[in-house]
Amino acid sequence: MSDSKAVWLITSLNASATLPEVTEEAFNPALLVAEKMGSSVSVILLSGQQNSQSACEALGHLGASKVRVLASSGAANETPTETAKAIAELIRAEQPGTVFLAGSDLQDIAPRIAALSESALISQASAIEVSGNDVLSTRSYYGEALLRQLKSNTPTKLITLKAKAFPKATIDASKQASVENLAAISDSSDTLKRLSVRPLESKGAKLEEADIVVSGGRGLKEASNFNIVEDLATLLGAAVGASRAVVDAGWRPHSEQVGQTGKTVSPKLYIALGISGALQHLVGMNTSQRIIAINRDENAPIFKSCDFGVIGDVTAIVPALTQAIRTKQG
Amino acid sequence: MKIVVFIKQIPDNTRLRFQDDQVVTEGVPTMMNPFDEYALESAIRLKEQVGGDASVTVISLGSNVKETLKKAIAIGADAGIILQDPLFESTDNSGVAKALAESVKKQIPDFGMLFFGQVALDDADAKVGPHVAALLDIPSLTLVKQVDSKGSGQYSVTRETGLGIEDWSLGEKAALCVMKCDYELRSSNIKGVMKANKAEIPILTAADLGLDAAALNAKVAVVKSWQRPAKGEGKVIDGSDVQTAVSQLLHYLETEAHAL
Numbered sequence: 001m002s003d004s005k006a007v008w009l010i011t012s013l014n015a016s017a018t019l020p021e022v023t024e025e026a027f028n029p030a031l032l033v034a035e036k037m038g039s040s041v042s043v044i045l046l047s048g049q050q051n052s053q054s055a056c057e058a059l060g061h062l063g064a065s066k067v068r069v070l071a072s073s074g075a076a077n078e079t080p081t082e083t084a085k086a087i088a089e090l091i092r093a094e095q096p097g098t099v100f101l102a103g104s105d106l107q108d109i110a111p112r113i114a115a116l117s118e119s120a121l122i123s124q125a126s127a128i129e130v131s132g133n134d135v136l137s138t139r140s141y142y143g144e145a146l147l148r149q150l151k152s153n154t155p156t157k158l159i160t161l162k163a164k165a166f167p168k169a170t171i172d173a174s175k176q177a178s179v180e181n182l183a184a185i186s187d188s189s190d191t192l193k194r195l196s197v198r199p200l201e202s203k204g205a206k207l208e209e210a211d212i213v214v215s216g217g218r219g220l221k222e223a224s225n226f227n228i229v230e231d232l233a234t235l236l237g238a239a240v241g242a243s244r245a246v247v248d249a250g251w252r253p254h255s256e257q258v259g260q261t262g263k264t265v266s267p268k269l270y271i272a273l274g275i276s277g278a279l280q281h282l283v284g285m286n287t288s289q290r291i292i293a294i295n296r297d298e299n300a301p302i303f304k305s306c307d308f309g310v311i312g313d314v315t316a317i318v319p320a321l322t323q324a325i326r327t328k329q330g
Numbered sequence: 331m332k333i334v335v336f337i338k339q340i341p342d343n344t345r346l347r348f349q350d351d352q353v354v355t356e357g358v359p360t361m362m363n364p365f366d367e368y369a370l371e372s373a374i375r376l377k378e379q380v381g382g383d384a385s386v387t388v389i390s391l392g393s394n395v396k397e398t399l400k401k402a403i404a405i406g407a408d409a410g411i412i413l414q415d416p417l418f419e420s421t422d423n424s425g426v427a428k429a430l431a432e433s434v435k436k437q438i439p440d441f442g443m444l445f446f447g448q449v450a451l452d453d454a455d456a457k458v459g460p461h462v463a464a465l466l467d468i469p470s471l472t473l474v475k476q477v478d479s480k481g482s483g484q485y486s487v488t489r490e491t492g493l494g495i496e497d498w499s500l501g502e503k504a505a506l507c508v509m510k511c512d513y514e515l516r517s518s519n520i521k522g523v524m525k526a527n528k529a530e531i532p533i534l535t536a537a538d539l540g541l542d543a544a545a546l547n548a549k550v551a552v553v554k555s556w557q558r559p560a561k562g563e564g565k566v567i568d569g570s571d572v573q574t575a576v577s578q579l580l581h582y583l584e585t586e587a588h589a590l
Contacts, residue, residue, distance in 0.1 A: 111457035115464035120549035143343045149553040191501030192469040199494040269587045279344040308582045312569025
């Protein structure tokens with residue numbers, strides 16, 4: 001049974017049993033493809049041991065016509081190995097045309113599903129288009145410098161999406177999805193076991209999901225000056241980022257690093273404080289909608305990639321700016 | 331334990347040129363993918379922890395990768411294998427994964443831990459490691475920060491995911507995709523360089539791996555390519571007067587960025 005018009009969306013929940021932002025974003029291209037194909041969006045929700053009732057309702061409001069819940073029976077042994085096998089079996093049995101994978105921590109699972117179901121996988125797509133019967137995905141190469149539009153030639157086309165590349169789908173509380181439960185994933189037969197999860201200590205917004213990111217670099221002169229970055233970030237409800245130089249110097253944890261060997265962010269506003277803008281940093285943030293840069297060196301490359309730049313000392317300007325915003329906000 | 335590290339040689343991103351919306355790699359210096367350096371470091375550390383006859387083999391698919399593998403041996407790997415064939419040039423990541431999986435099956439059937447860099451910086455695809463693991467029917471973990479031997483064939487892995495810092499336990503057959511670790515990367519030493527100079531690095535073709543054109547058929551085709559349009563140069567002001575700079579920044583945040 002092959003159903004080239006069928007559109008699936010595979011998703012999983014956050015630690016708090018809510019849908020991650022990338023799932024809300026994924027409904028945008030998924031509904032587009034379903035509309036062009038004359039079909040609807042069918043969701044497979046990997047719920048693990050979590051209660052999925054409110055997530056199923058939310059998926060209906062986002063436009064899913066059907067939600068199939070794939071739970072796991074063994075609490076300790078839930079692994080990507082077994083999850084990927086279960087999904088690959090469903091894909092082989094039903095052969096849907098397009099499968100979006102957009103959930104929390106699916107990076108282990110997606111390539112395994114591709115291997116086991118012999119389906120093409122296009123990862124990190126930033127645009128989706130439908131041309132005739134073809135779904136065309138655009139993704140970037142060489143640090144965002146080159147874009148390519150790609151077409152898969154296997155019966156099932158797997159696609160993962162770049163975070164923040166698509167606007168969140170509209171929520172319509174009158175829409176409902178039918179819900180059914182799939183047979184739960186059995187305990188893992190392999191050697192892998194998750195022993196514990198410690199939540200990351202993060203003040204404020206999550207770096208990849210934040211609408212505003214405020215990042216600091218060497219121009220702050222010393223580690224203790226990083227509170228300048230944190231104060232502004234807190235005031236703007238922004239996430240804190242850092243350049244490689246200050247991460248390597250031990251000022252900040254690697255989880256905050258933006259750039260080639262760190263995170264890629266694409267917020268509405270990126271504020272680079274005391275960051276010169278080496279290419280390895282730029283590729284991690286140059287798809288931000290707006291970029292503000294403050295740096296002492298007028299020849300810093302960041303000024304060639306920003307929308308608004310100020311040549312000056314961040315340790316003087318930014319505390320004054322933070323104070324001015326506070327005063328304004330009363 | 332026979333540890334394997336897969337290394338990708340990539341063009342230096344910062345020195346790429348583009349012509350007619352295609353990347354020109356000719357004459358561009360190459361480098362070991364930065365995350366693969368952490369994979370190599372993690373593998374050498376694990377070899378040292380396990381001790382005994384533990385070894386590290388580095389495998390790279392591509393042309394002109396010999397120097398990169400010699401560098402890896404100079405840093406601390408024991409042996410290298412090159413996978414090179416015109417068929418590999420025209421395949422995609424699923425074909426590359428097949429070639430890597432077959433090379434391990436055929437050359438190191440009693441393999442232990444397999445290491446990959448979390449992501450290669452040229453295509454940023456981050457999928458070959460788990461794909462190879464699925465083909466070999468072994469478990470895989472991505473976003474790995476630390477690996478330690480616990481003795482009696484048990485290992486612990488720390489990873490950083492969207493959920494937080496996760497601790498896992500696993501046996502000795504698994505694929506680990508390593509991100510930037512807190513480890514200091516070691517460089518080559520004289521003894522290592524001498525070992526690298528003497529090392530014979532075999533070259534295996536698709537036929538050696540039992541793969542033909544059909545097996546390596548690309549599953550994804552490029553419809554079109556284009557360069558990302560450069561961001562127009564924005565407005566840059568002199569901020570030597572702090573009050574002026576602040577009021578202009580406030581204005582921009584309010585009226586352009588709508589951030590206040």
